[in-house]
Amino acid sequence: MNHSAMAKVSGLLLRKVSPQASRFSRPAYMGWMTVHPMPAREQSTLASGDAKEEKPIQVPKTGSENGEQKAIVSYWGVPPANLTKEDGSPWKWHCFRPWETYKADISIDVEKHHKPVKFMDKFAYWTVQALKIPTHMFFQRKHMCHAMLLETVAAVPGMVGGMLLHCQSPRRFEQSGGWIKALLEEAENERMHLMTFIELAKPQWYERAIVFAVQGVFFNAYFLTYLASPKVAHRITGYLEEEAVRSYTEFLKDLDNGSFENVPAPAIAIDYWRLPAESTLRDVVEVIRADEAHHRDVNHYASDIQCQGHQFKDVPAPLGYH
Template sequence: MDPSRILAVRTAHRKAYTWQDRAALGTVRLLRWGMDFVSGYNSRPADTNTPSKAYIMTEEKWITRFIFLESVAGVPGMVAGMLRHLKSIRRMRRDNGWIETLLEEAYNERMHLLAFLKLAEPGLAMRFMVLGAQWVFFSGFSLAYLISPQICHRFVGYLEEEAVITYSKAIRDLEDGHLPAWEGLQAPKMAIKYWQMPEGQRCMHSLLLYVRADEAKHRDVNHTLGNLDQNMDPNPFAAKVRAQVQSVTGSTGGLRQLRENSRKET
């Protein structure tokens, strides 16, 4: 991954235009409140660097939050990919490249979780919370995706917006010297191998930058998928579709032409 792109990641928010958008955003904000409560999250005010008793985010609490966040974030891509896979088989039609991207997202989120698990061992209480959250979220998201995939992708887009904010605040805390135990900490070997971190950029700070960049990508991908026709539009992020997009760049058809091609093929 290009280092300049990793450093260029910024928080962003897509305005909720429709009732579907507002429903997705409202659900994310409700879940954010619950996640803050479970992980003991208490953000330092952005306008001050003065330590206070109200600020309680230590390295341990950040890791707890990351683990809980990633254990939930790994669910949507797998659920969506699974349901689209079954739908493709049931209808005996091609999926237009969606499954590939969705499963890649789930795999990537799981790698985030495994990287953080190398830095901390969750207690029994945390494991039970993750188990309960996964069961509830898997069941609820599966039902929701059957009803409205578009709302679900918008929901994931807003969820990833919050993830980018969380990692940005952790990075700022580390850069401001509020997390001294992480200043000289090396990233786990599996993380170095997975992200192919170059020499000199294999510390905890770099790990957080790589993870944040992944979350920003998931944010943009899901907001884009939420804008598409869930049944007919090809996935513009799939490798094969990207090649097709490049081949028709000079034409006026664009995504519309790809959609027509997909209809003819099915």
């Protein structure tokens, strides 16, 4: 029997055993026959008894190479997100979604201050006062650079607290009272502040280096502080937010007296805070200051809860309180 006849007979037998087996188990000498390796997605469907071939999903084009956009082809059944605004126009932001936008409450009292009385409060307060000295000496009235550094650091406490509470919840088999979500929500809000300022000011290499170094040191220091005492960590964050409110108040003063140009608000800020289309930088700074004031209240409140002997799991977190 020649090679051609042998190939036909073996192929027929394999198809009788399994319709798909003939695609893989061909003799080595049958070089004239094309072997089609099966994608991983198809293997998984066969394992579950579903032999249907699935068509690749065309995901919207992202990124570019040599000026040409390339589409992502996926076999995993994840549908692309086609989001739109209320007016039906396409939603162009990937870093946040329409349901994550909100109108900031700028009526909040920006003058409130937690007076340090106990040793723990005084330690937290003077730690923050010591940290702000080199920052003010370096940046002075360079509000954009100062804001970028401030927001890079401000995004750390919520993420660290949320992460550690997340690990604690399954370890102790207990609920979190919503505080995990509240703290991660705070971290995300601070990150959006930074994304907004990046649209307005392109940081230089040395500013990026400073941010990199400061965030690295602060993250590890805050992580150890939170492990040692969450109430001290939240009090420190509360005082950091008080300083952020003061910093943005100075920014607003310079915008009002003409020392800093009041440029149009970036599109990302208009969509995130649902601002009017004609909004300016002053409007953006005002809503960011309101956010910082809310973070101040949440963190002082979190510290008070633990100082009074309560647990986070027993006190509902102020979700949505930016």
